[in-house]
Amino acid sequence: MIKQYETVFIATPVLSDTQMKEAVAKYTDLIKANGGEVVYEEDWGLKQLAYPIQHKTSGFYYLIQFKADPQFVNTLETQYHRDERIIRFLTVALDKNSIAYAEHRRQKGAAKAAAPKEEPVSVEEPEIDVEPESVEE
Numbered sequence: 529m530i531k532q533y534e535t536v537f538i539a540t541p542v543l544s545d546t547q548m549k550e551a552v553a554k555y556t557d558l559i560k561a562n563g564g565e566v567v568y569e570e571d572w573g574l575k576q577l578a579y580p581i582q583h584k585t586s587g588f589y590y591l592i593q594f595k596a597d598p599q600f601v602n603t604l605e606t607q608y609h610r611d612e613r614i615i616r617f618l619t620v621a622l623d624k625n626s627i628a629y630a631e632h633r634r635q636k637g638a639a640k641a642a643a644p645k646e647e648p649v650s651v652e653e654p655e656i657d658v659e660p661e662s663v664e665e
Contacts, residue, residue, distance in 0.1 A: 530595050531596070531597075531621050531622075532593065532621070533594055534594075535593075535617065535619040535620075536592075536617065536618050537555070537589075537608060537616065537618075538587035538589055538614070539551055539587060539588040540584060540588075540612075541574060541587050547613070548588050551590075551611070552569070552571075555604070556569065556592065558604065562596065562597075562600045563596065564594050564595060566592060567593040567594055567595060568592070568634055569592050569593075570590070572588075572589035572591060573589065574586055581615050581616055593622075593630060601619055605617065
């Protein structure tokens with residue numbers, strides 16, 4: 529029985545952009561290699577942590593939504609535990625309402641990204657024709 533899951537992991541902030549992409553590729557490839565399907569990915573970027581974890585105050589957040597067999601979650605979380613780049617993770621099974629909400633959020637984000645950017649409106653100062661008043665003597 530295939531279920532849909534959402535996993536968020538926090539990677540150590542000392543990773544370079546290339547190393548972060550390698551970490552993400554490792555987990556998306558692991559999902560695909562075990563018969564899963566990556567539904568959606570989102571890079572949340574570098575964020576401050578609510579409290580220090582392993583003496584770090586920030587971390588790279590990454591979200592992956594995927595469909596897989598329930599036994600695969602144990603394999604995924606074991607890999608998270610073994611990877612020194614990952615400082616925290618959370619994997620949850622999505623119910624039908626969560627799946628609908630996630631789909632709605634993705635569509636809303638895609639529409640926002642596809643919408644043409646509004647150009648800033650420039651306010652022109654009206655020209656004031658100031659002529660010196662003539663003083664009659």
